[in-house]
Amino acid sequence: MAAGAFTFYDSTAKIFMGGADLTTTTVKLGVVAATYTPNSDTDDTWSDVSTNQISSTNTGYTADGHTLTTPVLTEITKGFKFSSADVVITAGSSNLPTHKYYVMYVSGSVEGLTNPLIGYFEGVSGSTVPETTSGNTLTIAPSGDGWFDMTRP
Numbered sequence: 001m002a003a004g005a006f007t008f009y010d011s012t013a014k015i016f017m018g019g020a021d022l023t024t025t026t027v028k029l030g031v032v033a034a035t036y037t038p039n040s041d042t043d044d045t046w047s048d049v050s051t052n053q054i055s056s057t058n059t060g061y062t063a064d065g066h067t068l069t070t071p072v073l074t075e076i077t078k079g080f081k082f083s084s085a086d087v088v089i090t091a092g093s094s095n096l097p098t099h100k101y102y103v104m105y106v107s108g109s110v111e112g113l114t115n116p117l118i119g120y121f122e123g124v125s126g127s128t129v130p131e132t133t134s135g136n137t138l139t140i141a142p143s144g145d146g147w148f149d150m151t152r153p
Contacts, residue, residue, distance in 0.1 A: 006148040009117040011044035018111035026107040028065035034100035034128050046105045046115035058094040079151030086141040096132035
């Protein structure tokens with residue numbers, strides 16, 4: 001499944017202005033239920049979101065999100081794009097539950113924020129991602145343009 005449209009949280013500017021290098025810091029992708037209502041204006045840390053993450057009990061999901069591996073920044077015209085390897089979750093003895101959002105954040109402290117949020121995207125536009133049954137895998141892949149890009153005018 002390719003990532004949907006990425007929406008930045010307001011805290012993202014503070015992360016980048018604080019000098020966070022997404023290729024050398026730990027970036028995580030949390031899986032969040034449809035009970036979460038994203039608020040890019042007021043949500044700024046993982047603690048604002050974490051109570052809505054899906055269960056990690058025998059589901060294959062890692063509590064507080066999966067670490068993005070092989071992160072890379074690629075220069076594009078007037079900016080850069082951020083990408084990484086796909087996130088692959090194999091459902092455990094319990095099914096991986098239905099969910100709606102994927103939330104990306106920096107694990108650690110940046111500019112006085114602990115686990116600051118970067119952004120989020122929907123798994124399926126306007127709907128929930130169906131459960132993944134035990135033993136099957138869910139692959140969350142950045143698009144060919146990466147998870148997101150940032151450019152200047």
